[in-house]
Amino acid sequence: MEISDKISIKEIQYLSNNSKIDSAVILLPENFNTKGQTPIYPDSSIAVKKLVSSRSIEIISDTKIEQMNEKRSLEWFGPILLISSSYYIQNKEIIAVICGIISNYLTDIFKGRKKDTTSLSIIYEDKEKRKTTRLDYSGSIEGLDKVADAIRKIADK
Numbered sequence: 748m749e750i751s752d753k754i755s756i757k758e759i760q761y762l763s764n765n766s767k768i769d770s771a772v773i774l775l776p777e778n779f780n781t782k783g784q785t786p787i788y789p790d791s792s793i794a795v796k797k798l799v800s801s802r803s804i805e806i807i808s809d810t811k812i813e814q815m816n817e818k819r820s821l822e823w824f825g826p827i828l829l830i831s832s833s834y835y836i837q838n839k840e841i842i843a844v845i846c847g848i849i850s851n852y853l854t855d856i857f858k859g860r861k862k863d864t865t866s867l868s869i870i871y872e873d874k875e876k877r878k879t880t881r882l883d884y885s886g887s888i889e890g891l892d893k894v895a896d897a898i899r900k901i902a903d904k
Contacts, residue, residue, distance in 0.1 A: 752886030754897050759881045763809070763829060763872055771805035772841065773829040775870065777816060779809065786810045790817040792826040798848050804841065823853055825867035832873040835902055842869065843895035853888045863887075867894065871901050 761780055765773055774796060776786035792812060799806045809829070818824050828845070835841060849867065857863045866885045873879070880901050884894050 752890030752893060753884070754886075754893060755883045756897065756901065757881055759870070759879050761870070761872075761879045762874070762877070763831075765807075765809055765829075767805075767807055768829070768831045768872065769833045771807050771834070772799065772845065774806060774808040774812075775827040775829050776810065777827065779827065785814050786812075787814050787816050788812050789824050789826050790815045791824060794852070795826050795849065798852055799845055802844065802848060804844065822864040822866060823856070825849060825865065827868040827870060829870045829872060830898075832871065832875065832902060835871070835898070839899075840895075842898045843892070846891040846894050850888050850891045857888065865891070867891070869894065869898060871898060873902075 759780070763773065767773065774788065774792050776788050778784050778787050786809070788808070792808065792815065796806050796808065830841065846867075853863070853865055864885060865888055866883070868884070869882045871880045871882065882894065882897055882901065884891070
């Protein structure tokens, strides 16, 4: 079975009010754009937070991680990562580094198995332009490097 890598990019109506957005990567809950609900994070959030922070990259959750959504599947569902344009400009390779960390982690998890699918979402917020773009990736572990290239193109617009 061949896995095709898919990236969808769309503008969304969202501006973060997190005070650390210009100095850290922010983990968002799955229902980040819904007011009044308990934040629900994918169960991969804690592992990704630990892995990324172990590489001296500041990554924080938008709210306290109290409720998680466990999806039982052969597919790995990553968290939603929010990065601001000002933080990205200071750290141009940040997405490539994070995708590399996740790719290495998934390669270890899926060792010995055939092709596995992974999903990851990154939200890029440009406060100056008041524009927020969501990138959703679904595909092979090897295709995660395409995410960094796609974010670069969004940032260069």
